[in-house]
Amino acid sequence: MRKMKRNLAAAAACALAVSMVLGGCGKKGESETAGGASEKAELEEVTVILDYVANTNHTGMYVALDQGYYEEEGLKVNIVEPTEGATASLVAVGKGDFGISYQEDVTVALTSEDPLPIKAIAAVIQHNTSGFAAYKDKGIHSPKDFEGKTYAGWGGPGEEAVLKAVMTQAGADFSKLNLVISDGSGFEALKDKVDIMWFYEAWDSVKCELNDFPISYMPVRDLDERLDYYTPVIIAGNQVLEEKPEMVKKFLAATSRGYGFAMEKPEESAEILHKYAPDYSLEMLTMSQKYLADKYAEDADRWGEMKDRVWDNYTEFMVEYGVIQEAIPAAECYTNEFLPDKE
Structure with missing residues (x-):
């Protein structure tokens, strides 16, 4: 669900020009005074920048918006789409309070020559x-079969490294794989344009199932355990974390409730998301939501929680394959301190 990176200046300019708010016009909350009269309480404005268009990775936030969880915490949350691939940079320069990113991108951003002042504060999905x-009829069932084939991708910082790693581990020659940038034509391109794509099970695989398009699928977490990293994650700028810790806690408290609702009521959650993503069929959103319902907090004590070993394992992988030059401690990349207490 990611696209190619664009430079920060273009991203910020476009974000300011577009600023299309997908969620919530928010309204004034009411609080009772000591004398019993009600008065309008100002809601604190908060902006969340997505990583892409609204989809089932984001359901918990839209549920929290729709069900009034954010307002109960005193927040008026606006959810906006980003310029392509620029979310981390936009959050870093204060265009948004929170953003949706990936462990890979956060690690690269923090180890670059000019590190971005950001940190991951919650894992949306645990694995x-x-x-x-x-395409199933092409007989591609393993990275060993990638030789002589064409892979269409988005040009992310760790994409080539992953391909090289899994092919090498399978005894294949990475130099024999043709890499091209995807033209956005979707899964149908696997039949006659290209041979291999990177899919997301809850989205791309669901589309294929609905369209009776047979595929061979190879989960990256099964190819190298270090590739079982957090994707996506919620990020925030360091300034927000330092200056508005209570707001961050309120945001994550409401967001956690939203994902809890999505886990317990996937069909109803899909209907809520459909209000904000009407271009996708309700059937597709429901299938995707049912798949993710038990994935959001799988193997975790609470939604959003992250572990050092997951960050360290992927950091080790990134160093080994030259995506980053030096390892960075997990504690510098993420924090669990703003998540609601375990129940």
Whole structure:
């Protein structure tokens, strides 16, 4: 669900020009005075920048918006789409309070020559639910079969490293794989344009199932355990974390409730998301939501919680394959301190 990176200046300019608010016009909350009269209480404005268009990775936030959880915390939350691939940079320069990103991008951003002042504050999904897909009739069932084939991707910082790693581990020659940038034509391109794409199980695989398009699917977490990293994550700028810690806690409290609702009521959650993403069929959103319902907090004590070993394992992978030059401690990349207490 990611696209190619664009430079920060273009991203910020476009974000300011577009600023299309997908969620919530918010309204004034009411509080009772000591004398019993009600008065209007100002809601604190908060902006969340998505990583892409609204989809089932984001359901918990839209549920929290729709069900009034944010307002109960005193927040007026606006959810906006980003310029392509620029979310981390936009959050870093204060264009948004929170954003949706990925462990990979956060690590790269923090180890770059000019590190971005950001940190991950919650994992949306506990395990990496992505992998490589090929049209079933082409007989591509393993990275060993990638030789002589064409892979269409988005040009992310760790994408080539992952391909090289899994092919090398399978005894294949990475130099024999043709890499091209996806033209956005979707899964149908696997039949006659390209051979391999990176799919997200809850989205791309669901589309294929609905369209009776048979694929061979290879989860990356099964190809190398270090590739079971957090994707996506919620990020925030360091300034927001330092200056508005209570607002961050309120935002995550409401967001956690939203994802809890999505886990317990996937069909109803899909209907809520459909209000904000009407271009997708309700059937597709429901299938995707049912798949993710038990993935959001799988193997975790609470939604959003992250672990050092997951960050360290993928950091080790990134160093080994030259995505980053030096390892960075997990504590510098993420924090669980703003999440609601475990129940």
